[in-house]
Amino acid sequence: MGKVIAIANQKGGVGKTTTAINLAASLAALEFRTLIVDADPQANSTSGLGFNPKEIEYSIYECMVEGIRTRDILIQTDFPNLDLLPSHIDLVGAEIEMINIKNREDRMKDALEDIRDDYDFLIIDCSPSLGLITINCLTAADSVIIPVQCEYFALEGLGKLLNTITIIQSRLNTNLAIEGILLTMYDLRLRLSNQVVNEVTTHFQTMVFDTIIPRNVRLSESPSYGVPVLAQDADSKGAISYLNLAREILTKNGYLSHDQPVGVV
Numbered sequence: 001m002g003k004v005i006a007i008a009n010q011k012g013g014v015g016k017t018t019t020a021i022n023l024a025a026s027l028a029a030l031e032f033r034t035l036i037v038d039a040d041p042q043a044n045s046t047s048g049l050g051f052n053p054k055e056i057e058y059s060i061y062e063c064m065v066e067g068i069r070t071r072d073i074l075i076q077t078d079f080p081n082l083d084l085l086p087s088h089i090d091l092v093g094a095e096i097e098m099i100n101i102k103n104r105e106d107r108m109k110d111a112l113e114d115i116r117d118d119y120d121f122l123i124i125d126c127s128p129s130l131g132l133i134t135i136n137c138l139t140a141a142d143s144v145i146i147p148v149q150c151e152y153f154a155l156e157g158l159g160k161l162l163n164t165i166t167i168i169q170s171r172l173n174t175n176l177a178i179e180g181i182l183l184t185m186y187d188l189r190l191r192l193s194n195q196v197v198n199e200v201t202t203h204f205q206t207m208v209f210d211t212i213i214p215r216n217v218r219l220s221e222s223p224s225y226g227v228p229v230l231a232q233d234a235d236s237k238g239a240i241s242y243l244n245l246a247r248e249i250l251t252k253n254g255y256l257s258h259d260q261p262v263g264v265v
Contacts, residue, residue: 005124037108184212
């Protein structure tokens with residue numbers, strides 16, 4: 001059964017979608033069957049993989065609200081081993097429409113249940129909020145990656161997210177684990193970036209991934225081309241960093257040994 005990993009932080013602009021797309025693409029490049037679940041009404045993961053959300057006939061919205069089978073709306077991307085469960089602006093209204101639905105916190109979990117065996121990893125790009133859609137994502141997930149940008153106010157709201165995760169662990173998903181805190185938008189030249197790295201690693205210690213995602217022009221450009229950074233410039237610092245993150249996650253989950261050479265799966 002595939003592992004479901006949510007990428008979550010209610011703070012916007014921290015690199016959730018960038019991480020979802022490029023982590024998933026890196027896992028796929030390492031020959032693991034991977035699905036991106038776009039659970040953000042902005043549908044940036046959908047457009048970031050080259051699909052126009054306005055032309056999407058069925059999306060995760062129909063799965064969660066109307067009960068359409070997830071398997072029937074999956075989209076094969078142009079990248080081997082990488083599929084997409086798209087989003088649409090209609091998802092904005094899902095929280096209101098699900099208010100009177102029984103077990104509404106389980107709608108995402110139910111939607112993914114019949115396809116989990118088809119993938120090694122299912123990566124959920126959550127919306128920048130702690131509303132019902134994000135709660136659905138965390139209820140469906142086995143673990144959560146929390147991106148934290150290396151900028152001022154980096155830890156703003158992190159305590160609230162961790163408290164939400166604790167509540168979900170106690171009430172809705174006892175198996176939910178924190179896969180790790182991911183430092184993003186790191187600039188070696190800035191003292192502030194280094195201060196944030198030191199502060200986060202000192203406070204959260206082993207919860208923080210060894211891999212740090214740098215600020216990188218190719219990472220910023222690739223969504224406009226509708227491709228992961230690997231497809232645009234595989235030798236860029238951004239692409240290499242997300243490959244390293246993928247390998248770190250694979251090692252943590254027992255797919256790679258700690259002493260296995262880089263690049264061998």
